[in-house]
Amino acid sequence: MSDLILVVLILAFFGASVGLIAACQRWMEG
């Protein structure tokens, strides 16, 4: 497995986590 794929995987996960923060914030505000 190449470095590029794994680094992209890590960045994708953290990107999705930022998305989760935004989703929770919207959820909180109803």
Added chain:
Amino acid sequence: VTTNGLVQIGLYLALLLALARPLGAYMARVYDGQSILLARLLGPVERSIYRLAGVQPHEEMSWKGYALAMLSFNLVGLLALYLLQRLQGLLPLNPEGWTGVGPGLAFNTAVSFATNTNWQSYGGETTMSYLTQMLGLTVQNFSSAATGMAILVALIRGLARHSAQTIGNFWVDLVRSTLYILLPLALVLALVLVSQGVVQTFSSYRTVPLLQPTADAAGQPVTSQLLALGPAASQVAIKQLGTNGGGFFGANSAHPFENPTPLSNLAEMLAILAIPAALCYTFGRMVGDTRQGWVLLAAMTILFAGLLGVTVAAEQSGNPAFTPLGVNQSASDLQPGGNMEGKEVRFGIANSALWATATTAASNGSVNTMHDSLTPLGGLVPMWLMQLGEVVYGGVGSGLYGMLVFAIVAVFIAGLMVGRTPEYLGKKIEAFDIKMASLVLLIPPLLVLGGTALAVTTAAGRSSVLNPGPHGFSEVLYAFSSAGNNNGSAFAGLKADTPFYNVALGLSMLFARYWLAIPTLAIAGSLVRKKRVPAGPGTLPTHTPLFALLLIAVVLIVGALAFFPALALGSIAEELAMVR
């Protein structure tokens, strides 16, 4: 169970509980920014770090800002550790000349240490340079532990403050956790470990003559042995205190250079649970009612003692199939009795069972005995403790924030039963809080059961299983329970350094850590805005033995409902086969 074993377990629990108040009170002072003796010495260092990093320590953050700071810090640490492993062959402090770690393993290990899991699909002494061990793995041991503590403190502030918007400053909580709590404790523990014989050196591995020469499989005489060395004590101290668990050597704390004596064993075991237990008192102090902390500590201790009893009894009973063969498994002055497979003679049954229970009650995962060799019920307990969410003391920070989420669910269930709006510490628990709590409770079972199902139904997953049948299933279930709860211990017997397991377990660790931390911080952000409601006749008191029992019941019922069907296919089937 022998009297000797009971005395040692009793001593351990007494020391653990005796430490809770002084250490917990100290940590409360650290997080409340009160004056502490160490600040006179390290205050200039703390202020220099803020200046260098451009941090304004008095600027507080919303839950969103706090979560983004936590994520960005962890992303940078993870990528740095990945890079360090890949490039270690070109870097100094590599006396054995280890080449760069392969991409898949480097990914798994970087994720593992950044998420406070410390799952290891490698042997430290045959893979990692001293630089990687120190600058990469040890640094992550500190920073991942401090991250967990920071998230907990943010949640506590969410409960303690009212009608506010901010939950603290992540960078300040991170620095203060490291500088005033983890570093001093790790320094003291490392010195204690060195005094017991744990190695701490930059020397290369040493060839020594054998005291008792032997012969190899071909009959050739073997007169010498290569001893792996390295800066182990400094890493072992924080891997225990930070509930990290990743061993310097492959055999972890079963290795005589990592855990040489019964005294080092006691110190290392105490270090696993000392901070998680003491944080209960810290919580009580920070919310202004220490009884709230004591009740959580009591619930954790009851769960711990009960499950520890099962492990000790199972291991001391041994294997009934051996009895007809004439094997004497009873304890005497000459032998510990019971199941000694995979255990160190210098630790015996009680200290091995106690460690196995403590390391999985916490999110530690270090071992002084091989968990794969535990009896079926003795192995079920560590696996179930992880599956309960590691809230029985739990990981540093993560254990208590997990337990606080269970407390929120417990008051919600009690509220449903009596038809009142649930409240916890004067805060109304509303739909959003329960939705976030549900995420925290449901994500780990999804990762564990989904990951196990994927592994046992695909060729890529099954090809790593070396033991067919219920035990092989348990090995896979244990691996995903460990990764899906950020523990790091393993049942072994599973060839985990493959693309499938490196990626599947790596992703489990990432989701288990950050997708629980984010909803937890969201709960903090929601609670901190709320007004404090005065306790009324319909308020469920949360400082009573009744609440402790309710909390225990909720933890056990959620854990049993989610995992007993899977456990029935593994450990329970094995137990029934053994006693048949």
